[in-house]
Amino acid sequence: MPRTRQDGPTGPSERARPTSRDVARHAGVSQATVSLVLGEKWHGRVSVRTAETVRTAAHQLGYRPNLAARSLRLGRTRTALLVVPVLNSDFFAHVHTGAARVAAEHDFGIVLYPSPEVVSPTPGPFHSARSALDGVIASSMAPEALAVLRGDGLPLVMLDSDPRGAQAATVNLDIADGMRRAVRHLLDLGHRRLAHIPAAVDSWTFAVRARALAEALTGTGGALVRTEPAALSVADGLRAATRVLSATGPDRPTALICDDDLLAAGACKAARRLGLRVPTDLSVTGFDDLDLATALEPELTTVRLPAEDVGAAGMRALLSVLEGRSTATEVLPVTLIPRGSTGPPPGPS
Amino acid sequence: MPRTRQDGPTGPSERARPTSRDVARHAGVSQATVSLVLGEKWHGRVSVRTAETVRTAAHQLGYRPNLAARSLRLGRTRTALLVVPVLNSDFFAHVHTGAARVAAEHDFGIVLYPSPEVVSPTPGPFHSARSALDGVIASSMAPEALAVLRGDGLPLVMLDSDPRGAQAATVNLDIADGMRRAVRHLLDLGHRRLAHIPAAVDSWTFAVRARALAEALTGTGGALVRTEPAALSVADGLRAATRVLSATGPDRPTALICDDDLLAAGACKAARRLGLRVPTDLSVTGFDDLDLATALEPELTTVRLPAEDVGAAGMRALLSVLEGRSTATEVLPVTLIPRGSTGPPPGPS
């Protein structure tokens, strides 16, 4: 007997949750009527008086619909999965916040999934096997992980990912424009020899940065003198920047473009250790505009990515897909935030 | 007719998900047998041959159990809610990671909820109204929010919260010990005049810091010369530290103890702006050991809080509670990470 009322060890204070039938009994109507009223589908089918009776009864009993039952009946769960590569970046934390806000407005829940590998070593059948889901929002995923996701056949929205060839709605950041702005900013300050510290991560969002950087430099007199990829951490940014800055003569750049604020922070550290002052001797730019950017001294010039907007737009896109309206790729604008880590290049000492 | 097979606009490729009954038909057995086999409850009730047949059939069809149905039947959802005050701190991101890892090991899911207010302005009926939950892990919650949570009558585990009077399992950090270590560290370096920048947040974890600081100083010759609370941000840490450091003479502290790395970062900024070098003229300590701590120059001496362990222990505690084993309060040790932001006080110039 699995279903005896739990009046045992927990005591009788552990009241079983009231069901719609309990409410019905209490209000003197049938369970169907309760469902109609509480589901706001009663107009013209139930009298105003009865509806009111039902509502007060539900309130008195503290009735909460059983979502498992509702999901089973409806075949929908009003829950979306948000997959992010790493959570310990407040970029994705903000993505989540934005998505959760929109979700809440539409009575949706969000399950956060910090990349399959983090939680379980076996990619295996994806988490959607566990939680009942209506759709998936995947952020900056590697292609093979995406394939796994798509295997579930769930409605999918991709964030900050390659829109080509993806049979899915996509919400992107205008990363290329961001890079153009950063380059333009440095060129305007007078820099001509730039170096790039790309993130050593195989994902669309970083591939775009490299391409846009090259394009933005063509025909401007500026040149990319060095490229040194780094893993996404302060420590590896430090290492990469140190290598780049150890060059001398015309190979030494006067400005460093980093794919991420973490890398930029590492670069600033490297500069200081090499006796270079930022921005007097070296300019540094980042991407994201994390908390970190203003914690540093000098504060970081960076391309701000509207993370919360990305999450919100992603959730909205998913809702559209679920309602049958297919969505075009959406591209959100980014802004360059000039701060203290960039300045004119040092004079030709 | 709500349940016509969806062969319309989406096309016939949108196969309906196979149910246990489909598997049964495919394997030539009854649905009950499928349930027994897949639920690993068949030993001695189903022959090995049949069990194998069922499993291959399930695999061929790509069967995934419908979790809504299972939850309805079982009355349990294998889903826990993790409530955190703010997500845009990688402390809580790590808490989540730890909890999610343990959850995955036990085939549990985790729904993350970044504090009621963030998502919906009305606290109202809590999120547990939305998602079907087996239990709640609440991290550093304000008392009134906790009361709302408890109102749902769900099994509850609290993280980093006041264990007294809480009829719930608690996983705590030995914050008091952390503060003691920080103070001891500074005293050992020779500091005698300390200032405290507490977080202006009404929560247990910060209240403990203040108390432990006072206790750690009694009878040591060290004194707390100033206390200036700040909101949990770099900017407000900067503001508060600026006020503290503007004092002159014996009121000016030689070391700043900050309740959080963000505040410590702000303090370092303040020091630099006032022409004070860290650690030569001023020592600074923080709490958390965020990425931030090693991004700064000098790197931050800080009390490392094992965030991931907290999350993991919290999830384990919840599992214990769900299995009827009540859990004692657990206290995790913390460590002081001495780095570049602390040093001997300046000589009596």
Next chain:
DNA sequence: CGCCGGGGGTTGTACGTATAACGTGGAACT
């Protein structure tokens, strides 16, 4: 030879909800 036992399943039911399909009493119209 009749009865027991147990291995190997099956049938039936309940979880709580949403909604299609079906009354039902009475006012209004023919």
Next chain:
DNA sequence: AGTTCCACGTTATACGTACAACCCCCGGCG
């Protein structure tokens, strides 16, 4: 007076699963 029709509900059912309770057949034993 009979028919229509509507306002207001109710009854019945299905979603997919887990498991209690039953069933049947066959070998062994008294």
